[in-house]
Amino acid sequence: MRTARRRPGVIVAVLVGIIGLIGAGTALANSPAAAQFAEQPLVYGTPCTVTAKACVDLDSRQSWLLQDGKIISGPVPVATGGPGHETPVGHSLRVYRKEQLHTSSEYRLTNGEGAPMPWATFFEDGGIAFHEGRTDTPSGGCVRLSRDNAIAWYNHLQIGDQVQVVRATQVHADRGLAPPPPPKQW
Template identity: 40%
Template sequence: MGDIRRRGAVALGVTALVTPLTLAVTAAPAQAASCTTQAGPYQRQVEGFLGRPVDGKQSTTDCRATQAFQDRHGITPDIGYAGPVTWGVMNLMNKQKAVGNKPNKDGKCPVNKGRIACVNLTLQLSWIQDGGKLVYGPVPVRTGRNGYETRTGSKKIYWRHIDHVSTVYDVPMPYSQFFDGGQAFHSVGLSMWNPPGSHGCVNMTTKDAKKYWSLLRNGDDVFVYGRKPGT
């Protein structure tokens, strides 16, 4: 596949998957909603994730820490309530972090195709491998929401456009690499954990989308499997 394609492993992106579990508590942004005084059904889990005292009781500092997390990832309403959406995002982050540098431990992404981009919808992770060798990642991604699911199966990159703009939604899609109809890898200016998800594309940070652009070419394989939570 050429010397550039065979340069060896790049630095893994595992450490960038999640923010530190101990979150500094700061004043909520001026535009944020008022804090709720009600403890949510996932109060203890959220407190533990945020490094707060785990007592199952909602305090002002608990609420502000939860609210800051919600604002960071676009979770609404951002009232500091420890509900299923907020805990779902946190729980996914925990699962992503647990993967470490072995995203294909279950062997579900093919290792007999050479260079391939893998997408695990269940864990919202993607990586690039060459045979059984990890080349880049795993990195968090944001895939299709309910009704706009990212389609599963074996695919190939067939068109690349670095400055693409969606003709359907009239929004920029930088570093687009299309692999299934209108579905592509591309960067977005959103948190990768921003619910409910994309309109089918595999969203990435600008850093990761640029790296995918440098590592992949037309004709390279893509394999998508699993099921995004909530779809």
Template identity: 35%
Template sequence: MGDIRRRSVIALGITGLVAPITIALTTAPAQAATSCTTQAGPYQKKVEKFLGRPVDGKQSSADCKAIRAFQGKHGITPAAGYAGSATWGVMDLMNKQKAVGHNPNKDGECPVNKGRIACVNLTLQLSWIQDGKKLVHGPVPVRTGRDKFETRTGLKKISWRDKDHVSSEYHVSMPYSQFFDGGQAFHSVGVSMWNPPGSHGCVNMTSKDAKKYWSLLKTGDDVFVYGSKPGT
């Protein structure tokens, strides 16, 4: 992502992704960096409930193991088993995403008079494709631009696509890239959609979802980005 260059064209600049989610990290005890913390965090009960653990607000070795597994899966650091704000922030976002169900455009923010359009709700870190009021695909979790690299809002169009794109800035693969605003694009990544702090502006997706978007969208289709990613 970031500053991405089209192979036969000039460099494409980029101004500055419960995901990627930039929330102040509650500091865990010092020993937690290398071992499992025995201290209960400020979100202990909420985290226990989310993970299906006994909700007693007390840290146990089993609690710590479950929290560390969650942190490791989603790239939350330090993965010390501490129920801090970064861990709960991801879980809270996941809860909000789940609550959306199959009606992601309930608020009516994404235009329904454009035919096929890809919608991106930055606040909930969700995207979907609709035709008018008909939901075509999604909603799916996405990972958008971090602080100072925000995914830009507004109505846009897919200008070009490259299934095997490679970023010239970071020398990383960006499979199934569909560019809609300069160097900002839908594309797949190999990390969790809730991996903080987020992208350099692109809308990251799982490989499965990026492939589906590739099959459903084409150059010239509309993209609407709205809201504000938590922490930006």
């Protein structure tokens, strides 16, 4: 009978990695943006604060346009990133570029051309944007909207405007609020 040989180096490496991940999570939770987010009141009916101009809830896959702490459009259905291509969470993302007829340099059509991303409003590094597209399947990380909604988001959001991408279940838990309705399934 063969006995298992212990590998202390592997165990130590795994423990160090876990501790590092816990520390990174704590650092993110204690970031200035997260602290400011926690101090601001939420816009009624959304999981985002009064400082946001656009709100995305990854749990319900919905988005809102906001102005002066009030909803001016939404909730509307959106597609967000699927496994391995998750839409990044952020409390103080900013619109940094807009392109009405953008094409992706990462995703290609079957003919080799870049996938269309009309009405693109970029708010996160790596080409993450609101743009027109299907809302019934996961995206590559962007927030896809119907054509009319993509145009409305494009027209409303200006360079420098704050975008918040959150998980309502986490926001509610962090604030001691009743949980939101259960997330939709794909």
